[in-house]
Amino acid sequence: MKNILVRRPKSTDVQALHQFFFLVIQDTFAKEGLTELVEDQHTEWAMKKHYLAMDLASQGQQRFFLVAVEPKTGEIIGTIEYGEANALIQQTIQEDLTNCPEIGTVYVHPSYQQRGIGTVLFRHMLTTLETQQIPSFCLDSGYRQAQIVWQKKLGKPDVCLEHYWEPNTHHMIWKRSIPF
Template sequence: MKLLLRRPQQSDIQALHQFFFHVIQDTYAKEGIAELVDDQQHEWELKKKYVAMDLESRGEKRFFWLAVDEESNKIIGTIECGEANEIIQQTIKEDLSYCPEIGTVFVHPDYQNRGIATLLVQKILTTLEKQKKSSFCLDSGYKQAQIIWQKKFGQPDFILEHFWGTNNHHMIWKRALPFQL
C-alpha cells in the first residue's frame, strides 16, 4: 500500500463525513458503548465542524492531515490540531493558547495496527514544531486509545477518574516540543 499524507480539500468533505461516521461507530462498538447514539452524533458533528473550520480558515483555526491510500484514493486516516477542548482547559487551568490539542486521530478499522496513526502523529508533531509551538496536549476517554497513548506518550498528566461512569476514566497528556515518539 502506498500512503499519501496531505491536507484536506473541499472535494474531500463528503468522504471525510462518511469516514468520521464509520470510525466513530466502530470505536463506540469496540468500546462497548454503541448504545450512546446521541454521543456518537455529537462526536460526528464536532469532527465535521473541525474540518469545516480548517478549510474556512486555511488551517488557522483547525489543521488536518489526511492519510490516503494512493491506490484506491480512499481516506484511511486523519489527525488534526487546534485550540484545546473544554475538558482540557478546565482541567489544566492555565493559558493554553501556545499549546494546541492534537485530536481526531482516526484510522479506518480495516487499516488499523499498520503504523498509520504513528505516521500521522509524527507529521502533526513536525507541523507544530514548524509553527514554533512549544508544547501540545491531547486527551482520551476511549480505553483502547488510552493504552496506545500511554505507550507513545507515557503516563497521563491528569486522570479524571470515573469521568464517563464507573471505571471509565478520562486522561490528559501535555508534552513539550520537540517530542520523540
C-alpha cells in the first residue's frame, strides 16, 4: 500500500488507538489459536495503552510511537513503537541495552495486513532510530505468524527460547545494529 500517512500520535488519537490495539490483539490471539487466554489479551492491551500514555506524557522520550493512517478515511491502520527493552529481552541478552531499544507494538489492522504497511512502519522506525544516532535495536516475538515475518526481515533470531510458551511454541529475540 503506497498511499499511507505515517505520523506521530496525537492526544486526539488515544481512544481510536485503544480500540485499534484491542482489535489487533484479539485478531492475533485468534489466529494463533489462543482465544481462551482472555486475561493475557487484557494484560497485553493494558501494556500497550500504558506505552502510549508514556509516549504522549513524555513527548516521545520514554516511548516513541508512529502510526499509519489511511489518508482518505483518517483510519489508523498500523502502529510501531520503541522504548526500553522488556524484562525478558534484558534477562536473556544479559548485556547493557541502554542504547538498544526494543521495537514493538508492530500492529497492522487485520483488513490491511499483507499490504506492506508493517514494512513501511519498520523502515520509518529504522530511519528515526538512525537519525537519533541509536546504534542498535532489539525485537522479540512469541507469535508464530510474526516470527515468520521477522525471520524474513531480520534473519535467524539471536536467541530462540524453545518450548517457551508450550511444546513447539518458541519465543524469538533479535538484536541488530543500525543500519542493518
